Amino acid sequence: MNSISKYFSDLFRGISSLWAGMRVTGKYFVSPGQIVTQQYPENRATLKMEPRFKGEIIMPHDENNQHKCTGCGICEMNCPNGSIEIITDRVPNADGKPERVIDKHIFHLSMCTFCGLCVKTCPSDALAFGQEFEHAVFDRHKLTKVLNQPGSSLKKEAKK
Amino acid sequence: MNTDMSSKIYDFSTLTGSIDAALNSWMSPGLAVLTELVIIGLVFLIFYALLGLFLVYLERKVCAVIQNRVGPNRVGKWGLLQTIADLIKLLMKELIPIRKADHLLFILAPFIVIIASFMAMGAVPFAKGLHVLDFNIGVFYVMAVSSLGVVGILIAGWSSNSKYSLIGAMRSGAQIVSYELSVGLSLMAIVVFSGTMSLSEIIESQVNGWWIFKGHIPAFIAFIVFLIASTAEINRGPFDLAEAESELTAGFHTEYSGIKFAFFFLAEYINMFIVAALGATVFLGGWMPLHIGNWEGFNQVMDYIPSIVWFFTKTFFIIYVIMWFKWTFPRLRIDQLLTLEWKFLLPISMVNILLIAFLALMHWHF
16 A cells, blocks of 8 residues: 555656646746847847956056056966966166066966966956957967056055 | 538648549549659658758757757848758768678668658648548557657667667667557557547547547546657657767767768657657647537637648647657656656556546547
């Protein structure tokens, strides 16, 4: 008797769970408004990128053309495939002491795997991910980018 | 049975009869029959190809919408030409010869599969009077012929000389041998009700309501069992163990390429259509419009919709349900597959057919 009731409870439990699955897919079928596909070249003007998207490495500059990179080289050391090169310079500051500033922060997009270690390890949060993703070029040298803008300078944080 | 109720429906036999008369007036009877055979063959070939292309497109669209995607949308309007582009690609691909394969059988297998589905298609009643082979054992014929396809699958698996193919073919054999029983018993239910195996007479018997409504709950159970078992019989998901991309690469057609692969692919989709057409004919009235008992006015309004529209609407409804199964359920393991058949579907359909025999005996159905 027990096995018979188990047989029928198995049967009806199976049917109800199958029906639950079919309800979910059936609901998706009748609600085309939920379609998540982005039809890319057509919706290029209205395309909205999510902030988490890792398009490229950028160095944000503020309105005074100042960035936060001190040229410490931690990002260069952490990059697993050597896609960051930093060329530093020593210039005397206001007190006459020589101080390290970056001359060029070179980013090789062609070698980058977007692991994010440089962004994560930067002690002064100078690097960030940009949302630009249309990187196709005909000459691969164009993929080597200088992240600091010409004439930019280090943003001095107020001493705490 | 009040058969003159559906006399308003356009009868395609007037059209085919006039073609027959015209051909007979132009040429000798033997030649006329030959010409008719050629015409029917050509019509079926074109219908087969177009239907296959459309079903592949439909499958991709349905699965895309179920998965919240758009599906093919680049080639032609709404991607309608996508499958034609795929066909051209497959036609131009190389037919790779397999060393150490059994060459004759290897080449023969896709043709067996496709011929089996072709033969089954011949007995499908598309509309009133549009019926190529009206056997008095139509249901039996379709079942017998459609299960020939598995011979092709087994030959394909054996002759490819590949482990994946052989495992896929053996699974397919086990599956079809088991599920054939449930399909047969569920169709038998309606054969008991209508008292005939001829597909045209089964349709005529549904003039005052489809069997799924007239046969009470047992007919509905038979319909569900038929849907499940026939999905298994045409090797579609969730019963696609014979192909099982993730385990057997492609199962029995792993070694096939180009148009020979396309033959298997096409036959699979056409088999889906045949199964759906058979289900629609037997359970949902085929080309018979929705008639309710003696509601004369309602029945006459329904008769204005052409019978071919009714047939294709019902068939595509069942095709949609089969696709819905495929894109909802995960694939069964082989032991689960056989458990489902031998421990659940077969006992249920056996009890069901007893119940139906009792109902038919007592004339409790409408």
